[in-house]
Amino acid sequence: MRRKLTQRGRDRRQQLMDCAAELFAERGYHPTAVADIVDRLGVGKGVFYWYFSSKEELLVEILRSSHHDLRRRQQVAIGDEPDPIVRIELGIRAxxxxxxxxxxxxxxxxxxxxxxxxxxxxxxxxxxxxxxxVRHIKDAIVEGRIADQDPEVVAQAVVGVVEQLTRAYFFERDEPDERVANAAVSFCLRGLTG
Amino acid sequence: MRRKLTQRGRDRRQQLMDCAAELFAERGYHPTAVADIVDRLGVGKGVFYWYFSSKEELLVEILRSSHHDLRRRQQVAIGDEPDPIVRIELGIRAxxxxxxxxxxxxxxxxxxxxxxxxxxxxxxxxxxxxxxxVRHIKDAIVEGRIADQDPEVVAQAVVGVVEQLTRAYFFERDEPDERVANAAVSFCLRGLTG
Amino acid sequence: MRRKLTQRGRDRRQQLMDCAAELFAERGYHPTAVADIVDRLGVGKGVFYWYFSSKEELLVEILRSSHHDLRRRQQVAIGDEPDPIVRIELGIRAxxxxxxxxxxxxxxxxxxxxxxxxxxxxxxxxxxxxxxxVRHIKDAIVEGRIADQDPEVVAQAVVGVVEQLTRAYFFERDEPDERVANAAVSFCLRGLTG
Amino acid sequence: MRRKLTQRGRDRRQQLMDCAAELFAERGYHPTAVADIVDRLGVGKGVFYWYFSSKEELLVEILRSSHHDLRRRQQVAIGDEPDPIVRIELGIRAxxxxxxxxxxxxxxxxxxxxxxxxxxxxxxxxxxxxxxxVRHIKDAIVEGRIADQDPEVVAQAVVGVVEQLTRAYFFERDEPDERVANAAVSFCLRGLTG
DNA sequence: CATGAATGAGTCTTCATTCAT
DNA sequence: CATGAATGAAGACTCATTCAT
Structure with missing residues (x-):
């Protein structure tokens, strides 16, 4: 399903991905029909299969591209900050x-x-x-900023905290950013440094 | 769909739930058909609809009953431990x-x-x-064992750490219990106490 | 798709095959939709897939079972006729x-x-x-009734004659049996015996 | 859809017919999409509909033109052979x-x-x-070379033999020409002459 | 002439649910 | 209680055909 696309083609493809991501998130992947996606864009069903070989492929593409986007955001936020602890903090907030x-x-x-x-x-x-x-954590350990521990395990722990707090406070209720982000950062940094 | 069930009836019902839970977990809820469930048990479709009014209700029941079970386990583990910090640790491990x-x-x-x-x-x-x-955390705050902070936020953080580490190390790889549980406990306790 | 069928089930299955065979023959396999088949029987689409796992499987079953039937007819017609040449003739006519x-x-x-x-x-x-x-032809050769020749090749030739005359005179026009069958028999027997 | 075509146009058209004939024969008419045809030639769909008004028309054209070709071949092979029996033989072989x-x-x-x-x-x-x-057969009857019989029926029989042997030995297995062609000829001539 | 894009009716197939026996 | 059978709406995907560029 690699096709040479014109600009218009690339735009359409992106529209489909955006629209599908929203619907999938709202109603779930399975409950969302391909027809729902194309209907919302007001195009024919064939359009979908011109750009994606299956509904499955579409989700995979969404997953990949959104992760790219998140990572880009983190890297921008971190910039060339020299302090590894601060880098972790910036990553969490981003x-x-x-x-x-x-x-x-x-x-x-x-x-x-x-x-x-x-x-x-x-x-x-x-x-x-x-x-x-892990890279930041290792740096921090080397610099003696945090205790020597398995960097991967604590990296996972950090991810867990971020995801859980995000879900609990941003989506289910609708809390102001700052307080929760601060709490996440301080819990994680304390967890790391002891 | 509240029926008075004989013992045999209660067993059947449980069998269906167990079997469905496995299949749902393996393949996903939507990709698992009611037919798959009853086939695995070697019974007809009528049996299923005798005990559950719909596939949806089945999942709801599974969700409820498994949560009950988990909670019971935690309570047993905690027993009447007086130290709130230890209670948290026991809860995490359980x-x-x-x-x-x-x-x-x-x-x-x-x-x-x-x-x-x-x-x-x-x-x-x-x-x-x-x-x-939250109850344990509040106790710990009252006893001055940990800093004064929003107990709910940190409770969420703890849940996030437990879930992420469980997923990452128990399911995706197949790590020995102890090391990961220890890491979870120490990360959380440090996160709490600072 | 092996299922234990009740008598009613076996009847349904046969109905589907008969009905499909007619439609396939009239309009062609591809132009006939599964919907056409079940509609003609006045049943739901699910019925079809209860008995056959796909449209493809259905045709295969039809092919197999009709060939069985034809062969049974030939065997009945031939009975225990001792003369191999007559057996061939009876087979052609059947x-x-x-x-x-x-x-x-x-x-x-x-x-x-x-x-x-x-x-x-x-x-x-x-x-x-x-x-x-081939079996009859070999017998005839052994008995010296026809010349020694590759039995399989002439068997194919006989099949070709039968099929072509059947198509040309029975279906496209609507000739009385006898004349064409006689012609087929005599052409083939002459072809065999020389 | 009669268009005046340049030489290049006629070539394209022929390319499409050749390519389609191959695909239709390999996979079947219905399972072959117009897209498959143009893809194999590396052109866009517009090309196809420039030369043919529909997929159906394409097959009809293929059928007609290939039959022309076959007949031309037979005529060349027969030349002005005077003996009608030999003409039949030459036709079969061609x-x-x-x-x-x-x-x-x-x-x-x-x-x-x-x-x-x-x-x-x-x-x-x-x-x-x-x-x-039929023309050759009539000639042979007139010349007293073969028995007086319905010329059309035997012509059909001859066609049947040729087609069946061709299919059975040339396509399904891969026999050397000569033997099968000889068998076809002798079976048919014996069938005709008795 | 040619192409990439679009259309949308039509196809096969699945599956939650119901029901006669 | 249990089963084999049936239902039919809904879903993913296809493809002949058309059209703007």
């Missing part, structure tokens, strides 16, 4: 901000984790995310 | 052990969170779990 | 009679030959038919 | 050679016979072929 602006992806990732064919994509995304954090 | 033995529920909870009709059940489950932890 | 009564299968076989997945079934059917004829 | 070199058409003719809209074309083709043979 992630929370991104999720708040893209809440639909949160649900989508959650769902993707539950079916093997999608979970595989998710795992490869998560590996990248963990590796990024 | 949860991780339970999930390790019931990994299929993990996936199931994850999925349930993604469709509103099930998410409601999950939220009410989670509220209970958070409330339990 | 085949032509059967085809005349089941003209729809003729078309169906013809179509089946054009798509590999069905052609395979057809080939295995045809092998049986050829083997039957 | 047909078998042509089919061997154009096996894809064999399948195609077979399919075309199964759907009325194409069968009509085929019938008119076949009438011509039968008429050709």
């Amino acid at each position: 992630s929370m901000t991104w999720f708040r602006e893209h809440r639909h992806f949160f649900n989508l990732f959650q769902f993707a984790a539950t079916e093997e064919r999608f979970a595989a994509v998710l795992r490869s995304n998560e590996q990248v995310a963990i590796a990024d954090t | 949860s991780m052990t339970w999930f390790r033995e019931h990994r299929h529920f993990f996936n199931l909870f994850q999925f349930a969170a993604t469709e509103e009709r099930f998410a409601a059940v999950l939220r009410s489950n989670e509220q209970v779990a958070i409330a339990d932890t | 085949s032509m009679t059967w085809f005349r009564e089941h003209r729809h299968f003729f078309n169906l076989f013809q179509f089946a030959a054009t798509e590999e997945r069905f052609a395979a079934v057809l080939r295995s059917n045809e092998q049986v038919a050829i083997a039957d004829t | 047909s078998m050679t042509w089919f061997r070199e154009h096996r894809h058409f064999f399948n195609l003719f077979q399919f075309a016979a199964t759907e009325e809209r194409f069968a009509a074309v085929l019938r008119s083709n076949e009438q011509v072929a039968i008429a050709d043979t």
Whole structure:
């Protein structure tokens, strides 16, 4: 399903992905029919299959591209900050901000984790995310800023905190950013440094 | 669909729930057909609809009953331990052990969170779990064992750490219990106490 | 798709096959939708998939079972006739009679030959038919009734004559049996004996 | 859809027909999409509809033009041979050679016979072929070379033998020409002459 | 002439649910 | 209680055909 696309083609493809991501997040992947997606865009069903070979492929693409986007955001936020602890903090805040602006992806990732064919994509995304954090943690250990511990395990713990607080406070209720982000940062940093 | 069941009836019902939970966890809720469930048990479709009024109700029941079971396990583990910090630790360890033995529920909870009709059940489950932890945290704050902070936020953080580490190390790889549980406990306690 | 069927079930299955065979023969396999078949029987679409796992499987079953039927007819006609030449003649006449009564299968076989997945079934059917004829021819050769020649090749020639005359005179026009059957028999016997 | 075509246009058109004939023969008419045809030639869909008004028309054209080709071959082979029996023999051999070199058409003719809209074309083709043979047979009867019999019926029989042997030995197995062609000829001539 | 894009009716197939026996 | 059978709406996907560029 690699096709040479004109600009118009690339735009359409993106429209489909955006629209689908929203619907998937709202109603769930399975309850959303391909017809729902194309109807919302006001195009024929054929359009969908011109750009994606299946509904499954579509979700995989969404998963991949959104992860790219999140990661780009983190890297921008971190810039070339020299202090590893601060880098972790900036990463946490950037992630929370991104999720708040893209809440639909949160649900989508959650769902993707539950079916093997999608979970595989998710795992490869998560590996990248963990590796990024691990790098900062290792730096911090080397600099003696935090205790010597398995960097991967604590990286996972940090991810867990961020995801849970994001879900609990941003989506289910509608809390102001700051307080929760601060709490996440301080819990994690204390967890890391002891 | 409240029926008076004989003992045999209650057993059948439980069989259906167990079997369905496994299948749902393996393949996902939607990809699992009612036919798959009854086929695995070698019974007719009528049996299913004798005990449950719909596939949806079945999942709701599974969600409720498994949460009950998890909570019972936590309470047994905690017993009447007087130290709130220790109670938190025991709760964390009990949860991780339970999930390790019931990994299929993990996936199931994850999925349930993604469709509103099930998410409601999950939220009410989670509220209970958070409330339990919050109680210990408040006690610890009162006793001056940990800093004064929003107990609910940190309770959520604890849940996030437990879930993420469980998923990452128990299911995706196959790590020995102890090391990960220890890491979870120490990260959380440091996060709490600073 | 092996299912234990009640008598009612077996009847339904047969109804579906008969009805489908007619439609396939009239309009062609592809142009006939599964919906056309079940509509004609006045049943729901699910019924079809209760008995056959796919439209493809249905045609394969039709092919197999109709060939069985034709062969049974030949065997009945031949009985225990001792003269191999007469056996060949009886076989030719029985085949032509059967085809005349089941003209729809003729078309169906013809179509089946054009798509590999069905052609395979057809080939295995045809092998049986050829083997039957070959047996009589060999007997005739042994008895010195016909010249020594490759029995399989002439068996194929006989089949070709029968099929072509059947098609040309029974279906496209509507000739009285006798004359054409006689012509087929005499052409073939002369072809065999020289 | 009669267009004045440049030389380049005529070539394109022929390319499309050749390519389509191959695909139709390999996979069948219905399973072959117009997209498959143009893809194989590396052109856009517009090209196809420039030269043919529909997929159906394309097959009809293929049928017609291939029959023309086969007939031309027979006429060349027969030349001005004076002996009608030899003319029949030469016709049989030419047909078998042509089919061997154009096996894809064999399948195609077979399919075309199964759907009325194409069968009509085929019938008119076949009438011509039968008429050709009938002419030779009549000549042979007049010359007293073969018995007086319905020339059309035996012409059909001859066609049947040729087609069946061609299919059975040239396509399904891969026999050397000569032996099978000889067998066809001698079976037919014996069938004719008695 | 040619292409990428679009259309949308039509196809096969699935599945939650119901029901006669 | 249990089963084999049936229902039919709904879903994913296809494809002949058309059209703007």
